[in-house]
Every structure is written in C-alpha cells, then in structure tokens.
Amino acid sequence: MNKNKKIRVMLIDDHAVVRVGFRMLLSISPDIEVVGEADSGESAYQQFEQVRPDVAVMDLSMPGMGGIEAVRRLIARDKSVRVLALSAHEDTAHPRRVLKAGALGYLSKRSAPEELLDAVRAVAAGRIYLDAEIARKLAMHDLGGGANSVETLSEREFAVFIQLARGQSVQRIAEILSLSPNTVGTHLYNIKQKLGAGNQAELTLIAVRNGLIET
Template sequence: MTVLRLVVVDDHPVVRDGLRGMLGTQPDFEIVGEAASGTEALTVVAAARPDVVLADLRMPDPSGATLIRLLRERVPTTRVLVLTTHDTDSDVLPAIEAGAIGYLLKDAPREELFRAVRAAGRDETVLSASVAALLLRRIRPPRPLTQARLSAREHEVLALIARGKTNREAAAELYISESTVKTHLLHIYAKLEVPDRASAVAAAYQRGILTSGDARDTP
C-alpha cells in the first residue's frame, strides 16, 4: 500500500483539526505537517516534502496563486490541492494557472475529498463540479445538445457520478453490471461532447440536465 504524505495549510485551527482527524482515518494517508500561513507553509513543505498539500486560498501572505506558485517552484514534486470556499473566476483561474493539481470546495463529502487526495497523489487533475463548469464556460459558451438527450438510465448514472459514486458503486445501486455503467458513461460523453467524468458532470449542470438536487443522496 502506497502511503501519501500530506500537509494541511489553513489559517483556521478548527479547519486544520477537522481535516487532520478526517484524513487520519485513512490508512494510506499520513499527516506530516500543518501550517497556518503562507510563510509557515513554505517552511513546513520544504522540510517535510509531502506528496500532497491541501491548501486554502485566502490566508496571511503569501496566499492564493502566489503561494501555489512558490510551493511548486521550491518543491516541484509536491502537488497542491486547493480546498476552499471560493469558486469565482478570480480565485479559480489564477490557482490553476499557478500549478494547482486540483480545486475542491470545503463542502465536498469526505469520500470525495479522499478520492481527490488520492487522485492528486497520482498526479491526476481533480475539480469540483462547479469549478469544472466555470472552466468550461471560459473555454466555450453554453450550447444546446446537438444529439439525442440522455436516456432515463443515463441520467441516473450521471446523477450518481455527480454524487461522487464510483462505477462499481453506481452499478450496485442501479443493479446493473460495472461494464454497463461504463457503456452508459461512454454514451453520455458522446452526447455531451466531453472527454471525462468531471467534464460530463460540469456540462450537465451547465446545461440544466442536472440540478443541485441530483447531487444529494436521497434519505
């Protein structure tokens, strides 16, 4: 089992305590440091050389894109995963341009956070649905579907993916095979003209195919 070494950067002690407790429940995560400011983060990360840094955007200087850029310059092997409450253009775009591997909001479910940390550790980009939608809007304006709309089953699959379910979990919930889920996803990608899961969820929200209610588990 590969263990990911993590540093938590946030100027709120309660947030750091909560993240440390949550992340500490996973056997493949090891918290090797924490910091309450950008200056402290640079020192801690240089010493600990973690695999992933979970960093808030707005803290005592340096913060935001400046901190991300400095972390990447000083410890290039470290991936920076932004964990914040802000998802505006002025926050997201500079962070991504500065080298953040991912951008997640603090209201994300814990399982989504765990998956994001592991994806960052594999050097895979991970974005919350709202952030992915924002980036898509910057690349191209919203446009109507040019092909057939999603079937009822495709909508069910996409809604489960939006809740952070894996293919296996979606298959179990819908009582279908994992390969069938993969086939539905391929059809969804083609209809929405997107390359992957995050883009499909973002495009579906952007076009009104999914709503905020679709992202919540029913009781």
C-alpha cells in the same frame, strides 16, 4: 505510488479548527496520513523542505501572501510539488489562477467530505482533480467566451489586487509579495486602469462582486 506506502499530506489553513476537521477526516483512510500543518503560506514555504509531503492541501484565503502566491513559490522551488487547493469561493478566477500557478487539484470547501479523500489520492497520483461544480463553471465560462475585467490582470497584478482589496497598504503588500513599493505602485496604477477603479474602496467592491474575497 507504492500501494503499501501511505500518502503523506500537509494541511495548510489559517483556521486551526479546519485543520483539525481535515486531519480527522483524512485519518479515517488507511492509505493517508497527515505529516505536517501550517497556518500560512509563509509557514508552509518554510516547513516544506523538512516535511516533504506527497500532497499539500492548501487553503487559498489565508492572511499574508495567500494560497496562490504560496503555490507559485513552492513550485518555483520544486517542480515536483503536488498541491490540492481548497477554497470557499464560488468564482472561476481562483481555480484558473491556482491551476496556472501549478496546483493539480481544486476543491470547494462545500464539497462532500469523502471527495477530499478522492481528491488527495488523485493529486498524489499526479492527476488533475476538479470538483464537478467548479469544472462546470469553468466549462460554461469558456463556452461563453471572453474574459471579465478581473481576468485581464496579469498573475502579479491579480496578487496585488487581492491584497489591495483586503485593505493592505502598498508598503505592506511590498513586504508580503517581496516586491519594491515602486513596483507595487506601478501594478496599482495598471490595476486601476484595467478595472476602471478610482480608489481602494472601489477595488474592494469589485473583488466582492466577483466573489474573490469574503465580506
């Protein structure tokens, strides 16, 4: 990237106060500018072509399609999209899946503020960036071997699982993920089989235990 060219950033988070805080933090750096904001994955997808940021800073825990699905759709449309994912979750499933979806970076919202600046610069340069704690957990998980039951879910099953755990109906999930209700029903059956869950309440409990949704 041209050293004299500012890194254009789009902030995607459903909390306005969070976006304000990130905007203020990023504005401190002379080589970064915030050129757009969105409060959902759907809104980000709609605005992206017009804004054309160098880096999309994407919260994963948003209503609607959520961050991972938004990353998948953006990169399916344009392989050059560079995404830095942010999350308050402490699990390893979210970073694994969003990196697999095509994000270049993953940063915990509990990280030091200056780390956001480093992460944005790294992702803008096309480098993978993981905060130290997330990298440690991923490494420990790999050393431990095996996958827990949640990680046996396919990418689409995981997306449906998160929506179900949030209490969404099959019809609503079909609308959010652009699937037919029958397809969602099939995923639901497979999810229950893989996770050993009998109903939606048990799915929610599994998601909470794995740190995949906030209580």
